[in-house]
Amino acid sequence: MTHTVVGLFDDRDDAQSAMEELIEEGFVKENLDLSNRRLAGPDEDNIVEGEKPGIGDRISNFFNSLFGGDETTARNYTYAAEQAEAILTVHADSDERAELAQEILDRNGAMDIDERSEEIARGAAATGRTTDADTGTKRTIPVVQEDLDVGKRAVQRGGARIRSRIVEKPVEESVRLREEHVTVNRRPVDREVTKGDLENFRPGEMEITERAEVPVVGKRARVVEEVEVGKEVTERDETVRDTVKGTQVDVENLDRSTDVPPDTKAKRARK
Numbered sequence: 001m002t003h004t005v006v007g008l009f010d011d012r013d014d015a016q017s018a019m020e021e022l023i024e025e026g027f028v029k030e031n032l033d034l035s036n037r038r039l040a041g042p043d044e045d046n047i048v049e050g051e052k053p054g055i056g057d058r059i060s061n062f063f064n065s066l067f068g069g070d071e072t073t074a075r076n077y078t079y080a081a082e083q084a085e086a087i088l089t090v091h092a093d094s095d096e097r098a099e100l101a102q103e104i105l106d107r108n109g110a111m112d113i114d115e116r117s118e119e120i121a122r123g124a125a126a127t128g129r130t131t132d133a134d135t136g137t138k139r140t141i142p143v144v145q146e147d148l149d150v151g152k153r154a155v156q157r158g159g160a161r162i163r164s165r166i167v168e169k170p171v172e173e174s175v176r177l178r179e180e181h182v183t184v185n186r187r188p189v190d191r192e193v194t195k196g197d198l199e200n201f202r203p204g205e206m207e208i209t210e211r212a213e214v215p216v217v218g219k220r221a222r223v224v225e226e227v228e229v230g231k232e233v234t235e236r237d238e239t240v241r242d243t244v245k246g247t248q249v250d251v252e253n254l255d256r257s258t259d260v261p262p263d264t265k266a267k268r269a270r271k
C-alpha cells in the first residue's frame with residue numbers, strides 16, 4: 001500500500017537537504033517531488049480553456065483528496081502551504097517507510113502544521129484580516145517558477161570478471177641414459193705358464209656389477225606472467241535539457257466607458 005507524506009518548508013535549502021537524506025536512506029528519486037509553493041496538479045495540456053484551476057485551488061484540491069473527509073486537516077495544510085517556500089512530497093510503500101520519511105522531514109525543519117495553523121489564526125484575529133472569500137475584494141495570485149535540479153547517481157555500466165584456474169597439458173623432454181653391460185669373452189691360447197698364472201691357479205670367485213641410468217622427474221614452479229587488475233576513473237561533462245514551468249500573469253485593462261444599466265451596478269455592489 002502506497003502512503004503519501006508531505007513536508008512544508010520555510011526554506012527551500014532545508015527541503016533540499018531532506019530530499020538528499022531520503023535518497024541516502026534508499027528512497028527512489030522518482031517517488032520524491034520537490035516544488036516551490038506548488039503541487040503537481042492535473043495535466044494542464046488536457047484541460048479545456050477557461051477551466052484551469054488556480055494555484056490555490058489546486059493546492060486545496062490536493063490536500064482535500066489526500067486527507068479524504070478530514071476537512072480541518074486539509075484546510076490547515078492548505079493555509080500552511082500558502083506560507084511555505086517549498087513543498088516536498090514522498091511516496092512510501094509501507095507504514096515503516098512512511099514513518100521514516102516523516103522523521104527525516106521533521107529532522108530537516110518541516111513545519112509543525114498544527115502550530116503553524118494556530119499562528120495563522122492568531123495573526124488573523126489580531127489584525128482583523130479577512131480572506132477574499134469573506135470580502136470578495138482582494139486576492140493574491142502567486143507567481144511560481146520551477147527550478148531545474150540536476151543531480152547524479154552511480155549506475156553499473158559493465159566490468160570484468162577475472163578467474164584463475166589450474167590446467168594441465170602434456171609435455172615431452174628427451175634425456176640420454178647410460179647403461180653398463182657385463183661381457184665375457186673366451187678365447188683359446190697356447191703359451192707357457194707364468195708366475196702370475198700360477199698365483200691365480202686356485203679356486204676363486206669374481207662379481208661384476210652392471211649399472212644403468214634411469215630418468216628422474218622433478219617439477220619446479222616459476223612465475224611467467226602477472227595480471228594486474230584495476231580501475232581508471234574519467235570524468236565528462238554532459239548537458240541536461242528539460243523544460244520548467246512558470247506562472248505568467250497577464251494584466252488587461254478593461255474599458256470602463258461602457259454604460260452599465262443601474263440594476264446591474266447594484267448587483268455588482270452587493271457582491
